[in-house]
Each structure stands twice: as C-alpha cells, then as structure tokens.
Amino acid sequence: MTPDDDIATALDDALMPRLRVIEDQPLASRAEAYTQVHDELRQLLEGGDVPRTHG
Known part of the structure; x- marks a missing residue:
C-alpha cells in the first residue's frame, strides 16, 4: 500500500x-x-497543483 492509497482510504472513510x-x-x-x-x-x-521548487 502506498502513501497515496492511505490518503485515499482515509478520505473515503471520512x-x-x-x-x-x-x-x-x-x-x-x-x-x-x-x-x-x-x-x-x-x-x-x-x-496538489502548487508549483514545487527544485533545489
């Protein structure tokens, strides 16, 4: 299970x-x-669309 799966499950549960x-x-x-x-x-x-800086 990936972190994204964990987030999706938590959102679904809520x-x-x-x-x-x-x-x-x-x-x-x-x-x-x-x-x-x-x-x-x-x-x-x-x-999730916030631009990220690469350093």
Whole structure:
C-alpha cells in the first residue's frame, strides 16, 4: 500500500459517513452541504497543483 492509497482510504472513510448524514437532510440543506463538500474536495485536489521548487 502506498502513501497515496492511505490518503485515499482515509478520505473515503471520512467522506462516506459525511455523505450519509447529508442525504438525511432536507433538500435545501443537502444542496448547501454538497456545495461545501465540493469546495473542500476541489481545494484539496488543487492543492496538489502548487508549483514545487527544485533545489
């Protein structure tokens, strides 16, 4: 198992319960909660695009 696999597993373990909680909410609340999850995941994924300096 690689470090990337460990990160993916940790994210999955954290994300799935959160999505189940969101699904139990009224529609308006779900939309807002999914937007928040989307924004957090986008920030996490785009964080990998930070230019790295080579020294």
